[in-house]
Amino acid sequence: MATLRDVAVAAGVSPATASRALSAPDTVSTARRHRVIEAAERLGYQPNRSAQALASGQSGHVGLVLPDLANPSFAAIAKGVQAQARGSRNSVLIADTDEDARAEREIVRDLQANVDGLVLCSPRMPEEQIRECAAAGPLVLVNREVEGLPSVTFDSAAGVTQALQHLRALGHRHVAYVGGPTSSWSDAHRRRALGSVDGVEVTDVGSHRPVHQGGVAAADLALETGATAVLCYNDLIALGVMSRLRARGVTVPDDISVVGFDDIGAASYVSPMLTTVAIPLTRAGHEATTMLEQLRSDGTDGHPVRLPVELVVRESTSPHASTAPLT
Amino acid sequence: MATLRDVAVAAGVSPATASRALSAPDTVSTARRHRVIEAAERLGYQPNRSAQALASGQSGHVGLVLPDLANPSFAAIAKGVQAQARGSRNSVLIADTDEDARAEREIVRDLQANVDGLVLCSPRMPEEQIRECAAAGPLVLVNREVEGLPSVTFDSAAGVTQALQHLRALGHRHVAYVGGPTSSWSDAHRRRALGSVDGVEVTDVGSHRPVHQGGVAAADLALETGATAVLCYNDLIALGVMSRLRARGVTVPDDISVVGFDDIGAASYVSPMLTTVAIPLTRAGHEATTMLEQLRSDGTDGHPVRLPVELVVRESTSPHASTAPLT
DNA sequence: GTGAAAGCGCTAACAA
DNA sequence: TTGTTAGCGCTTTCAC
Numbered sequence: 001m002a003t004l005r006d007v008a009v010a011a012g013v014s015p016a017t018a019s020r021a022l023s024a025p026d027t028v029s030t031a032r033r034h035r036v037i038e039a040a041e042r043l044g045y046q047p048n049r050s051a052q053a054l055a056s057g058q059s060g061h062v063g064l065v066l067p068d069l070a071n072p073s074f075a076a077i078a079k080g081v082q083a084q085a086r087g088s089r090n091s092v093l094i095a096d097t098d099e100d101a102r103a104e105r106e107i108v109r110d111l112q113a114n115v116d117g118l119v120l121c122s123p124r125m126p127e128e129q130i131r132e133c134a135a136a137g138p139l140v141l142v143n144r145e146v147e148g149l150p151s152v153t154f155d156s157a158a159g160v161t162q163a164l165q166h167l168r169a170l171g172h173r174h175v176a177y178v179g180g181p182t183s184s185w186s187d188a189h190r191r192r193a194l195g196s197v198d199g200v201e202v203t204d205v206g207s208h209r210p211v212h213q214g215g216v217a218a219a220d221l222a223l224e225t226g227a228t229a230v231l232c233y234n235d236l237i238a239l240g241v242m243s244r245l246r247a248r249g250v251t252v253p254d255d256i257s258v259v260g261f262d263d264i265g266a267a268s269y270v271s272p273m274l275t276t277v278a279i280p281l282t283r284a285g286h287e288a289t290t291m292l293e294q295l296r297s298d299g300t301d302g303h304p305v306r307l308p309v310e311l312v313v314r315e316s317t318s319p320h321a322s323t324a325p326l327t
Numbered sequence: 328m329a330t331l332r333d334v335a336v337a338a339g340v341s342p343a344t345a346s347r348a349l350s351a352p353d354t355v356s357t358a359r360r361h362r363v364i365e366a367a368e369r370l371g372y373q374p375n376r377s378a379q380a381l382a383s384g385q386s387g388h389v390g391l392v393l394p395d396l397a398n399p400s401f402a403a404i405a406k407g408v409q410a411q412a413r414g415s416r417n418s419v420l421i422a423d424t425d426e427d428a429r430a431e432r433e434i435v436r437d438l439q440a441n442v443d444g445l446v447l448c449s450p451r452m453p454e455e456q457i458r459e460c461a462a463a464g465p466l467v468l469v470n471r472e473v474e475g476l477p478s479v480t481f482d483s484a485a486g487v488t489q490a491l492q493h494l495r496a497l498g499h500r501h502v503a504y505v506g507g508p509t510s511s512w513s514d515a516h517r518r519r520a521l522g523s524v525d526g527v528e529v530t531d532v533g534s535h536r537p538v539h540q541g542g543v544a545a546a547d548l549a550l551e552t553g554a555t556a557v558l559c560y561n562d563l564i565a566l567g568v569m570s571r572l573r574a575r576g577v578t579v580p581d582d583i584s585v586v587g588f589d590d591i592g593a594a595s596y597v598s599p600m601l602t603t604v605a606i607p608l609t610r611a612g613h614e615a616t617t618m619l620e621q622l623r624s625d626g627t628d629g630h631p632v633r634l635p636v637e638l639v640v641r642e643s644t645s646p647h648a649s650t651a652p653l654t
Numbered sequence: 655g656t657g658a659a660a661g662c663g664c665t666a667a668c669a670a
Numbered sequence: 671t672t673g674t675t676a677g678c679g680c681t682t683t684c685a686c
Contacts, residue, residue, distance in 0.1 A: 001440070003663060014673045019665060029671060046440035050380035051663030054678045059377060061420075069409065070609070072592075075402040082396060082423045091438070093388075094421045096409045111418070113328070113373035212596055239596040246598055265399075266593035269539055269566040271573055282397070330679060341657045346681060356655060378679035381662045 002043040010039040061093045063115035069096045072264045080285020081119050112137045117292040123184040138295045140288040144185040150302030152288045157193035159277035159309040163231055163259045164197035171320035172229040175202050176222040180233030182207045215240020228320045235260035235267045253318035272315030279309045329370040337366040388420045390442035396423045399591045407612020408446050439464045444619040450511040465622045467615040471512040477629030479615045484520035486604035486636040490558055490586045491524035498647035499556040502529050503549035507560030509534045542567020555647045562587035562594045562603055580645035599642030606636045
């Protein structure tokens with residue numbers, strides 16, 4: 001493997017000049033710069049990142065911590081982070097905490113020691129720990145807000161309102177809400193908007209695991225409330241609710257309407273296709289990474305950013321029977 | 328940030344001893360080892376990976392190259408790689424090539440210069456390029472075989488056979504096969520088993536994009552063949568086929584049976600639940616990473632490993648009407 | 655078993 | 671603009 005020294009020798013310049021020619025081109029005379037670049041290409045020179053990191057104090061790595069890569073929502077965020085990072089010639093060190101809260105703190109510590117900045121997606125880490133992490137290095141939160149720390153979240157309260165308004169417009173007056181993990185920031189945030197629409201009564205049927213199975217468990221509870229529509233913490237739950245409803249002979253949307261959150265791929269694969277609040281996950285990954293880069297350069301503090309969401313009306317919602325428009 | 332030097336001073340030993348105490352414990356006397364470890368913990372010492380890498384020539388990073396993180400199958404592989412790598416105190420540098428074949432070669436080159444080994448998941452990179460990559464450093468292929476290179480694949484030919492046998496047992500005699508990308512190794516591998524079951528005629532309806540939309544496009548073609556069942560390259564396609572069939576008023580499984588490949592989450596979320604060939608994606612990630620570690624230590628060549636697959640019968644397949652068992 | 659010393663490949667003052 | 675000189679923090683001979 002060719003080193004920078006080799007390139008310098010081949011180009012007939014000092015290592016320092018070679019270094020400059022490659023990483024700060026305009027500080028070097030045109031002629032020499034060309035010679036260096038040419039030599040680098042000819043030798044197939046690849047900079048040694050470890051050496052660069054050691055010498056410059058910048059690893060060129062962005063850390064990404066996620067609860068579960070296999071969850072399509074997190075994977076989408078990862079994709080965004082990845083794309084944006086590569087755009088600025090950074091690479092991504094990824095850590096899946098496997099929903100293990102205990103390991104998480106340690107994983108973050110470990111990672112943080114070796115990256116320039118961290119994108120942290122940890123719905124459940126105690127706020128106090130998050131602050132500790134933030135003190136240890138540049139960090140941007142995704143899908144969670146902590147006072148004073150930079151974050152990228154979704155305006156899902158607005159999403160809840162949109163969903164509720166949509167349901168009201170369809171004649172629904174009583175909606176059941178199937179919540180996500182109690183300790184999650186986004187669930188708390190959504191719950192706050194539950195009373196935001198006049199004329200719609202919302203019954204909370206509690207917290208459920210944000211997976212398909214959580215939805216099947218919640219479906220019976222939702223049915224029991226007598227609500228004519230159910231709004232779910234996420235699509236996985238919504239899909240679970242729909243499965244269970246179908247199994248019990250309840251038809252969606254004729255008997256009951258269902259709304260999800262996230263707009264994962266599966267939402268459009270099922271029948272009826274799921275009406276859901278789409279949240280720009282991949283964009284959040286972009287945004288967080290950009291913010292991280294700014295944090296590091298400008299040294300600014302970074303405001304929380306709240307990305308807009310959008311209700312996507314598909315087939316799982318329809319006019320409530322008893323108030324259906326007469327045709 | 329405390330350095331190893333700080334730890335050494337605090338423990339009253341030389342940096343060399345401190346280094347040994349931490350990374351080769353049994354080469355140091357018990358007493359000193361304890362002193363060093365204690366000091367390290369007290370100071371919150373975190374080794375600087377870049378320095379370790381530079382000095383030892385080992386980055387402690389495993390590279391992972393994938394076509395698309397947002398694709399649940401690849402995300403599952405990533406999860407496996409990640410878990411296994413952490414188990415051996417390595418971290419994962421991830422690169423999503425975004426299905427961009429041109430960028431891919433460069434991404435790999437770049438990554439390869441800075442990792443100890445690479446897990447490469449690239450269904451479409453030309454074989455010759457793959458060999459180049461393999462020459463540049465330790466590398467394990469996932470879901471693809473190249474003569475002489477270590478790889479982890481799935482015995483999906485056996486999966487095709489299982490699926491076909493299942494369909495034959497249900498009375499199907501004519502099956503349509505909806506293929507994946509022409510240039511993909513796994514599609515070629517599956518196609519080879521299409522004629523493996525006597526009494527079942529398989530009509531190939533061509534290559535399709537391995538996404539939902541690809542399936543909806545293929546559904547009409549499959550129908551046109553007059554086949555009573557359709558076997559798909561993957562679940563996304565199968566789901567697309569089912570959507571389209573439903574839209575055309577064709578009922579699954581009563582009118583036509585559908586079988587997928589992969590067993591992604593969505594396969595169990597839809598109705599009817601998809602019968603599919605489950606492939607151990609996450610395990611493949613584990614396996615590939617383990618293999619990579621062996622490659623590096625033993626220096627062995629690494630045999631190709633072919634993981635078993637399993638047909639999961641759900642609701643999208645049923646006896647063919649005209650030959651249905653009489654009840 | 656332990657320490658001193660020499661780098662790993664690069665960047666960043668500082669001089670020239 | 672360029673070269674010289676020091677390291678970055680760690681591992682690893684090599685003596686002791």
